[in-house]
Amino acid sequence: MDQLTSLGLILLLALLAGHLVRFIRVPEVTGYILAGVALGPSLLGWLSEENLIAMSVFSEVALGLILFSVGSVFEFTLFGRIGRQVLLLTLAESTLAATVVTTGMLYFGQPWQVALLLGAIAIATAPASTLMVIRESNSAGPLTDTLLGIVAVNNLLCITAYSLVAATIELLAPAGAASSFLETFYRSGFLLLWQLVGSVALGFLVGLLLAGWSSQVTEGGEVLILLAGAILLCVGLSRLLDLSPLVASLAVGATMVNLAERSRHVFDALSATDPPFYAIFFVIAGAELDARLIPVMGALGVVYVLGRAGGKFAGARLAARRLGLSAEVQSYLGFALLAQAGLAVGLTLAVNSRFTGFAPVVSTVVLASVAIYEMVGPVSTRFALTRAGEVGLAKSAHDPFLPT
Amino acid sequence: MTRPASANAKYIFTLAAVSVLILVLGSLFRPRPRSADQPQPSETDLARLTRLTERRSLETRAGYFAQLADDVATSVVRMPEAGASGVVWTTGTIATARLERRFPATTLLKMLGRDVRASGAIWAPHLPVVGLQAPDVAQLVPARRAVAPARSGDWLVAVWRTDQGRVFAPASFLDVAPVSCDERPSREMLSTLVFTRSMAGGGLFDIDGNLIGLILPCGERYAAIAPGQVDAMLSEAESFGSRLLARYGLVVGPMTDDEAEYFKEAAGLIVREVWIGFSGEAAGLRPGDIIVALNGEVVAGPDDLQPLVAQTEREPPVLSVRRDAARLEITIRADADTTVRETDRQTAAGLAWESPQKGFGIDAVLPGSRAAAAGIRPGDRLLRIGRAEPRSLDQMRRLLTTGRTAAFVEIERDGRRRGTLLKQAEP
Secondary structure, three states: HHHHHHHHHHHHHHHHHHHHHHHOOOOOHHHHHHHHHHHHHHHOOOOOOOHHHHHHHHHHHHEEEEEEEHHHHHHHHHHHHHHHHHHHHHHHHHHHHHHHHHHHHOOOOOOOOHHHHHHHHHHHOOOHHHHHHHOOOOOOOOOOHHHHHHHHHHHHHHHHHHHHHHHHHHHOOOOOOOOHHHHHHHHHHHHHHHHHHHHHEEEHHHHHHHHHOOOOOOHHHHHHHHHOOOHHHHHHHHHHHHOOOOHHHHHHHHHHHHHHOOHHHHHHHHHHHHHHHHHHHHHHHHOOOOOOOOOEEEHHHHHHHHHHHHHHHHHHHHHHHHHOOOOHHHHHHHHHHHOOOHHHHHHHHHHHHHOOOHHHHHHHHHHHHHHHHHHHHHHHHHHHHHOOOOOOOOOOOOOOOOOO | OOOOHHHHHHHHHHHHHHHHEEEEEHHHOOOOOOOOOOOOOOOHHHHHHHHHHHHHHHHHHHHHHHHHHHHHHHHHHOOOOOOEOOOEOOEEEEEEEEOOOOOOOOOEEEEOOOOEEEEEEEEOOOOOEEEEOOOOOOOOOOOOOOOOOOOOEEEEEEEEEEEEEEEEEEEEEEEEEEEEOOEEEEEEEOOOOOOOOOHHHEEEEEOOOOOOEEEEEEEEEEEEEHHHHHHHHHHHHHOOHHHHHHHHOOOEEEHHHHHHHHOOOOOOEEEEEEOOHHHHHHOOOOOOOEEEEEEOOOOOHHHHHHHOOOOOOOOEEEEEEEEOOOEEEEOOOOOOOOOOOOOOOOOOEEEEEEEOOOEEOOOOOOHHHHHHHOOOOOEEEEEEOOOOOOOOOOHHHHHHHHOOOOOEEEEEEEEEEEEEEEEOOOO
């Protein structure tokens, strides 16, 4: 199908699906994703692989915008208040999820490399769908704040863990003909540092540009142009320099929220205009899900899905109890952490090109589980927020964690 | 934000500088994508890849030729009884190769899953080509002829049919060369192919699907003969002489002055060749016989023998023949096949042998000699000199060197008996 036609179709059907799922009290995000699944190659096939590839630029921009929004959780005063607990909670839920998945994989006879890679990937919680559910339900409160913080930190942690695991695998691999230990160490270590430090540096510079300029710009439309330009620049440069667009966009948001005198109107302008992007983002994400993988994922897939969920539940609950957080957070934080999407898929692609030997197992398990988590995750997050009583508490439709 | 604005600005500036430094240094020291990261083909992989590519190109080429062969195969038929293929020559006629001495009156055509009986074969035992009438074969497309001559190096495809189906072989054109097939000058389309018996009657086509040659026997081998030559042979096969040869195995002609003087006979037609295995031989005709009358009608020229080849005769014709001093009445039956077959061979005690050969084999002919002038060649067998059939070398020498001024000799060559007048040597 022609790109523009399919784009229009995506938007309209996403809206329709969003309306439809509202009746069954399911987040609109899930509606978008289900619309994507239906339109995608695995079901109706109205969106071909070519369409998806051509529209992947929308996904990248949308993800950049989402992480830019998520980055605002690093606002000094907010993070100073909840930073410690967010870090501890993230460490607990991530470590436990990774450990359970890795152990399960080893138990089911997978090589340690596969077990560790899957363990590292299991850490990631999808920022996009989590943020969207929070926005859609106008949530605010301790669970919401904590959740956003965790989502921001655990993606960083996931990238770090993946890079460490990848470096370890490469270092312990039988020395190839062309590479010495030192060279491998340099390559893997550099990649790790570069992806984190370099991405943060880039994000900081772009954020600086954005913050400085935004004080001169007051009109909503101009703010939007500035923001879109900055995010596109950030994502584009990240790709050019082999940096992580995810970390860089997060850093742009974090810089912006801390430096701009009037960061609020930037984020407001964003949330007023970005829904079409997000709709496209989630429909494409849904279309890229391969539901056909679910029946073939086998015991390993079940172990991954259950192990990750169990680890996150248990980790979040234990740490929350230890920190003396409210009963709502203790009970429902785990539910809010289930969604998994873009980062996991991106890391799978990295595994495909970097460790071809382990790629088939990792791809099948992760892509099948993502198909499950993408559909279950938003529902589960919404459930957690509802049960914690934070739905509808936000004062307006703006990002709820922003300082007011 | 409790810090003073100036301190903030300082921090920010430092951080920005550090960030720029990190990005610059990081970009500079970034490990370049290792060659091993890219799938780098090894030497053997490359060689294999090259071979695969070449193989693929060859397969494509073979596929092209197969397609071309399929296209032109609508003009090529199979004749299982004749053991040859045939090319649709013009609408309703098919040209094929004559592989046996005789060509049957009718033969089976296999084409497009249909069996059609073709009749009206036009052939002669001295011509390698046979023209067939093919009724009710509207779907047979006559082969197109090339307008421009083929050039050296042009691609060609030979297409023929076997009992298994259409077969083709790509080839490269070399040249048009004059060739002599069974003493018949012709033009051969030389290509890189060596033709075999199974390809006889097939066509040689250029890359546009135009016919440039018909595969025909040429002496002991097979050659692609230019269509123009085939046309000439086909029209020759319809001539009176060819039909006489095909029916009776006879070559007759008016006598030369020397012969008239030698035989002391002014009128009549002399029998020059009698082909072994044909009805002329079976009826007892010999070279040197002079046909003076047919069915009682005086024969003055070849036209008077036309009733012999007319299709409508009922009674076997009677020839009045003068042989030496005698006058013989010879009844001759058309198409009597007296060819010696394998099963007719003499066998005993598990041995099979040829019939003993008559006459004397000629090893050499001196150039410029009267024998050479009479057309006698090494390899011929000398059967008769005048009336006498020599039994010893002495007798033969005597007959040839003494006696009369000239001698009519009968020789055998390639399954045919010829008569020729051996003039007396110049004194």
